[in-house]
Amino acid sequence: MNLSKLSHAELFSHLYIEEEVKDTPLAKETAKKFSKSKIILIKHYKDIFNRPNQDFGVQCKSKNLILAKKDAPFLYKGSFYSDGFEFENFFYTPLVLGCLYDCQYCYLSGMYNSANSVLFVNTQDFFQALSPFLKKPTLVAISYDTDTLAVESLASLTKQWIIYAKNQPNLHLEVRTKSANFNAIKSLTSSDSIVLAWTLSPQQIIDLYEHKTPSLKSRLNSIKQAIDSNWQVRICIDPIIYNEDFYSLYPSLIDEIFDTIDADKLFELTLGSFRMSSTHLKNIKKLKRSDLAFYPYDVNNNIVSYGKTKEQHILNIMLQKTMQYLPKSRIRTWQLQS
Amino acid sequence: MLYFIIAHSAEAQPVIQHFKMQRVYKFSYTMFEADNVRLIICNTGIDNAMMATSVLLAHYIPTSNDLLINIGICGAPGEIGTMLLVHKITHNHHSCFPDILFKHDLQEISLKTVDTPCVSRSDNAVDMEAYGIYKAASRFFKAHQMVFLKIISDNFQPESITKEATKRLISSKIAIIQNTINQALSIFNKDDILSSQEIESIKNIAKKLTKAQNDALLDACRYYKLHYKKPLPQIDIQPFIAKTTKQQRSAYLNELIQTLTR
Numbered sequence: 001m002n003l004s005k006l007s008h009a010e011l012f013s014h015l016y017i018e019e020e021v022k023d024t025p026l027a028k029e030t031a032k033k034f035s036k037s038k039i040i041l042i043k044h045y046k047d048i049f050n051r052p053n054q055d056f057g058v059q060c061k062s063k064n065l066i067l068a069k070k071d072a073p074f075l076y077k078g079s080f081y082s083d084g085f086e087f088e089n090f091f092y093t094p095l096v097l098g099c100l101y102d103c104q105y106c107y108l109s110g111m112y113n114s115a116n117s118v119l120f121v122n123t124q125d126f127f128q129a130l131s132p133f134l135k136k137p138t139l140v141a142i143s144y145d146t147d148t149l150a151v152e153s154l155a156s157l158t159k160q161w162i163i164y165a166k167n168q169p170n171l172h173l174e175v176r177t178k179s180a181n182f183n184a185i186k187s188l189t190s191s192d193s194i195v196l197a198w199t200l201s202p203q204q205i206i207d208l209y210e211h212k213t214p215s216l217k218s219r220l221n222s223i224k225q226a227i228d229s230n231w232q233v234r235i236c237i238d239p240i241i242y243n244e245d246f247y248s249l250y251p252s253l254i255d256e257i258f259d260t261i262d263a264d265k266l267f268e269l270t271l272g273s274f275r276m277s278s279t280h281l282k283n284i285k286k287l288k289r290s291d292l293a294f295y296p297y298d299v300n301n302n303i304v305s306y307g308k309t310k311e312q313h314i315l316n317i318m319l320q321k322t323m324q325y326l327p328k329s330r331i332r333t334w335q336l337q338s
Numbered sequence: 339m340l341y342f343i344i345a346h347s348a349e350a351q352p353v354i355q356h357f358k359m360q361r362v363y364k365f366s367y368t369m370f371e372a373d374n375v376r377l378i379i380c381n382t383g384i385d386n387a388m389m390a391t392s393v394l395l396a397h398y399i400p401t402s403n404d405l406l407i408n409i410g411i412c413g414a415p416g417e418i419g420t421m422l423l424v425h426k427i428t429h430n431h432h433s434c435f436p437d438i439l440f441k442h443d444l445q446e447i448s449l450k451t452v453d454t455p456c457v458s459r460s461d462n463a464v465d466m467e468a469y470g471i472y473k474a475a476s477r478f479f480k481a482h483q484m485v486f487l488k489i490i491s492d493n494f495q496p497e498s499i500t501k502e503a504t505k506r507l508i509s510s511k512i513a514i515i516q517n518t519i520n521q522a523l524s525i526f527n528k529d530d531i532l533s534s535q536e537i538e539s540i541k542n543i544a545k546k547l548t549k550a551q552n553d554a555l556l557d558a559c560r561y562y563k564l565h566y567k568k569p570l571p572q573i574d575i576q577p578f579i580a581k582t583t584k585q586q587r588s589a590y591l592n593e594l595i596q597t598l599t600r
């Protein structure tokens with residue numbers, strides 16, 4: 001959701017707050033920001049978030065926010081479905097569960113019962129859990145099952161992590177986002193161990209499948225600002241959605257990107273075609289809301305994809321096109337077989 | 339279909355009149371029906387509420403298009419006659435949470451379901467059935483399909499409530515009740531992407547396919563409708579009948595799926 005475009009009152013009709021955290025500064029501040037929301041005290045976030053009889057699809061029409069305290073574990077090993085960038089330690093942290101955006105291909109809709117978001121208020125506990133690992137180079141994706149920068153105006157989580165990472169030489173962060181919210185961290189100085197990663201799609205794909213996300217143009221503007229402020233920016237064209245317009249939409253996306261952004265200043269660009277666990281896809285089908293759920297994918301080892309041939313074809317076309325602007329060494333296509 | 343679960347006849351009567359329901363003799367409960375509406379009188383108390391709700395819903399098995407509504411009077415602080423919409427129901431130390439995802443102008447509250455009439459002042463609204471209804475109904479309904487409406491009848495002086503006053507209170511709110519139902523239904527998603535005729539036409543083909551093949555065909559049809567935003571083209575069953583071997587049928591099915599998802 002483009003938080004900046006929406007007034008707070010339009011966002012959450014209900015705020016569920018764990019009794020234990022109701023007096024924390026963040027809970028108080030959030031309640032003040034969402035003064036029109038109904039506040040409902042709860043014992044544990046799972047009483048709301050994990051209820052079995054929720055309808056993800058209907059809840060997407062009116063997402064609510066849950067404020068809670070996270071108990072251990074605070075770190076999870078990076079997933080097989082994503083790029084770990086060859087770090088020995090690769091973790092993701094669930095700072096937020098759920099996402100304010102509503103991408104039709106998002107595995108969260110197949111993973112969670114709830115379309116609501118849980119925001120954990122105890123950021124310090126996450127730092128503490130991480131510190132024993134920081135003897136070795138460690139990558140932490142802080143926006144993994146969510147879009148942290150999209151909710152920056154709520155809790156400044158990205159800001160807190162960037163500040164923390166500055167004093168931890170072995171800590172590398174990836175902040176992945178579809179937001180156009182660079183302004184929220186603009187005041188911070190850039191760092192070589194932090195990568196801001198923007199996921200981009202052609203505007204037509206955004207309109208079709210990335211509901212409530214900012215436009216391509218506004219994401220590109222945010223990227224440009226970040227690059228101009230010397231941040232390392234990775235552009236992720238992932239997932240690439242294959243349809244009859246693929247050949248016109250995606251190569252011209254590359255042109256559009258490099259019309260706005262100086263290729264020399266881009267850290268790297270990642271390409272990935274759509275894939276997902278078949279269990280998640282099965283759950284997404286039940287929502288009956290997106291054609292993407294019903295495409296006749298190939299299934300291999302519990303992963304659905306366009307199949308090896310089509311996948312390699314998609315990635316090769318995109319690789320060739322991107323190489324018009326970037327050297328191959330700065331293009332990541334970890335699904336592509338050489 | 340609307341399912342009303344109401345504790346007392348006096349509370350139910352205005353609803354029965356509004357929906358022009360007729361008495362039906364199905365179970366050992368007082369029940370009323372009209373087109374697309376059913377109402378059961380569950381009587382006082384959490385166990386009665388749970389039992390009546392289970393009996394009704396286990397018999398009719400609601401769909402994802404249906405809505406359950408509990409209407410009743412309650413003791414609460416506040417002005418008599420105020421209509422309340424419940425977002426949390428607590429009984430002893432357990433709570434449940436109906437999802438209120440639709441827009442409304444009603445006052446929302448946490449409701450406490452108690453086991454005996456509440457005569458001492460409480461910060462919460464109290465009733466004697468809602469928790470039991472939610473618990474039993476949540477096996478059949480999603481959290482957004484259950485609406486709990488309460489009207490303040492007294493400020494914890496239950497002895498002051500008469501049947502006539504109860505009827506008057508509910509009658510005076512019937513337009514708001516109807517409006518709330520309309521709002522609650524307005525956010526429901528469609529049941530299936532395929533129309534019943536389309537499903538019927540595919541069923542004829544399904545006889546010639548395995549379960550997995552049939553699922554794949556249904557998925558391709560759903561893809562077509564969502565992607566192209568047009569009705570499904572007529573699918574010709576003849577080739578499925580004409581192709582006699584499994585391999586031939588399977589090859590034709592793959593062709594069909596490719597055409598639909600191209």
Ligand code: SF4
Pocket residue numbers: 099100101102103105106107108144145146147178
């Ligand atoms: S932005 Fe990412 S996490 Fe959020 S809905 Fe989209 S794909 Fe899912």
